Amino acid sequence: MEGKPIRVLLAKAGLDGHNRGIQLVGKALRDAGMEVLYGGLRITPEEVVEMSIQEDVDVVGISIFSGGLMTIIPKIFQAMQQNEATRDIPLIVGGILPPGDAEALKAMGIRAVFGPGSDLEEIASFIRGLAAGSAAKEKAASG
Template sequence: MSTQEQEERTIRCLIAKVGLDGHDRGAHVISRAFRDAGFEVIYSGLHRAPDEIVQAAVQEDVDVLGISILSGAHNTLVPKIIAGLEEYDAFEDTLILVGGIVPDDDREELLEMGVSAVFGPGTPMEDTIEFVRENVHERK
């Protein structure tokens, strides 16, 4: 696929709320910002299990998986999602983003396991959108 074809193709995103975290304002804000930027956005809804998120990402054939998490369970839940994506051979083709409250010490661990970026509160939407455009994987 040429660079021009890649730019013309709509970027498909799944914004997911994993676990018992019920704080979804940030997920709604980023969903709207992505939609306004021209991305196709699917929102998982609240309280999704890691396997539900994996199934949705695979079935919807998304380019970007944005995981919104404020519960502090990122070190438990994100690895389960990554493992599930790997089982479906979808990990390499999916840009994985984590947004929410993540301590600095945990950010590095998430990046090492394959998360592409961690965005905390106050990150300008333009920065996140630009990151996606610059880093979304070329589809096979």
């Protein structure tokens, strides 16, 4: 991973058109030296998998503010787990969450859940840690 910027796919899931938060996160990650790819609005689980493979991303971040989080995020996670090429890519989530949903998502395997007002530097630092862990696993497997 040395010399190569961390590649992060950010996208909106569900019927959500609210993109202010994801734009702020994207800018903060770019400012932190990461390469941010924006997957757009209303992304499907299949599109997440396809873009993750095509763009060779290190981390996927999905934002949802319109509800339906516990419907769409498990579908995205399952689609990523079913594809060997995306199985090991960490998935993080941001948005407005009802109480208890963050714990349920983490129990499912979502690596982190960030709500409104989350510290942008903390998000960038967390992603750096995820990417470093993935790179270490990759090096050990090849090595």
